[in-house]
Amino acid sequence: MTTPPISPATPVSQPATASLHPFGATPSGEAVGAVELDNGRGIRARILTLGATLQSLSLPDREGRVADVVLGFDEGGRYATEGHYLGSTIGRYANRIAGGRFTLDGVEHHLPVNDGAHHLHGGPDGFHRRIWTVEEIGGGEAAFVRLSLVSVDGDAGYPGTLRAEATYALSADGLGITYRATTDRPTVVGMTNHAYFNLAGTDGGETVLGHRLTIAADAYLPVAPGAIPTGERRAVAGSAFDFREGALVGSRIREAGVEEQLLLGRGYDHNFILRDAGGSLRHIATVEHPGSGRVLELHGTAPGVQVYSGNFLDGTIIGKGGRVYRQSDGLCLEPQPFPDTPNRPDFPSARLDPGEVYEHRILWRFRTT
Template sequence: MDTAERLPILREPFGVLPDGRAVERLRLSGGNGFEVAIITYGAAVQALYVPDRAGAVADVVLGHDDLTPYLAQRHYFGATIGRYANRIAGSTFTLDGEICRVPPNEGANSLHGGFQGFDRQLWNVDAVGNEPEPWVRLSYVSAHGEEGYPGTLHTRLTYAITANGTLSISFEATSDRPTLANLTHHGFFNLAGVAVGESILDHRLTIYADAYLPIDPASIPLGAPVSVEGSPFDFRAGTPIGARIREAHEQIRLGHGYDHNYCLPDGHVAAPRLAARVEHPRSGRVMELLTNQPGLQFYSGNFLDGAASGKFDRLYRQSDAFCLEPQAWPDAPNRPDYPSARLDPGETYRHVSLYRFSTL
């Protein structure tokens, strides 16, 4: 693509759903080749172009070139996840004494909102603008009872891009009755650029958290947070993702690598604080993640198995990308000792995450 000719906001077709509804792609440019492309199916980031230390631009997220594979296979590439990101044990939770049952789409448990989560929905484009910098606002209304969740949830999502290399993702949601709200962005990143097909194991990762949640064989948290001290889960000082991924640690075995929630300090906070930093030494690209959420799910691409054919005619395989998903803690609805994911009428769920790109 010729990045020199990109407009701040470009709207273009991206296919048609089986029921005839049209899907759009919206491209927001921050200048110097920094650009994000968002599709209305799943409110997903379809591409994210970031310059390296020499100014060369590359797409750094997994995805597809057209709509068909998004419909055929559910890999969550760049998608918006809801109503409940991550897992709910036994696909049930109790809210005000009422037992709520949600779809068991990962064994006995419910993952990422069930069979037809927010990543499988067509979002509406409410508004676009250039001031102060390019942005687009999307919305989706999840009806009472959809995928078993109580309450009609009105969700608004704003993507914005800045000239200094920051992608902002902001969620707001309200409900007409008590419910759960736990939304996240499920980007699959490779700062080398996805076209070259390099592993992410050499990416140097820092996670600013002292504790994580160990999991059982079904990836459900066992209980209280555990210190990362002295374990392969300690990324506080900055460590290559692959440095300890093959250690004979029980939690590495259970996750087939990393697929664990890190407990960020202070829980829910008003303003985004630094949660993670990733550096790619060869290209010099750096991504810093700031969020106001209490948890950060780190996933090292363990289950990418070549079944998905993506952009640049590449098959996506293990360790081709990493995910850093800001969110509530997994299974929080069944854990009163975890930060709450409850949303009541009159309240507004707010989630702000910033993906700040720079170079070494």
């Protein structure tokens, strides 16, 4: 089915373009580049070489008014020091690995712990803190950039030299990311993007609690203290986790007395089990902002999606335009393997062997109502 145009006010389309510009430097002096993608139809994105990060995404509303809809920083170097992974590529492994260890082929591998007793998002020096190499940019029907990164054997405790790529492509109605990787030793990998979306626009002071969220999932993974899955696969029916027919993000988020899981995560910070096993690109979730009419449709190939309602944004981060980011100012929808998969043989595998190609696709499609 053809996606409706962004807005009646969208100008006549022009060829999509991509261009590379400087965007400051890290505290250690490494240059940060920014690739500007323009689809020629009113949608623009900026991708940083630091962390292969989605720094901005500008979308028209139903009246054609353009706003940036992702949280981030105005200075490239701040992504090297600030927390919360705003818009960054996560790797080698997204989410948590219990105790900072896993066993592969009988060998135990130890990873740095950076979330209590657990390893989170590749550790303190994960892919989000690395300068990626721009391999190719281009325009035409779609504007794109292909970036690469080499993670050597033993990096953050992971086995195998991993050669990773992240390709962003901005087309007429959407922004896609394709992650690919190869290894020279058996390893585990699970990459994703950690964009915080606010379809109202990130400079308007509105939280995401009034966004309507629909998720194609009948079950989710409850967690123990520390946010490690218990192993149970719990049906969403009759709970605050039921977004099958759509619900406002904030409609039940304060029901901690009824939903212990919301208390443990300070809101939503849980993996939803998607209805099919993944592998092919299919619809995962839809986010709608009634006020602006902006709609984001998420598609992906991963078996799960981590839904995070910005619970730990606590007013200590100053973002774009000097705005202070507070709880629920952004919503993350992170397609990925299940948390702690390397320690859970009953979860869909995250193993990558030599001769195989890891590929994970994410597509955000945009429209207005």
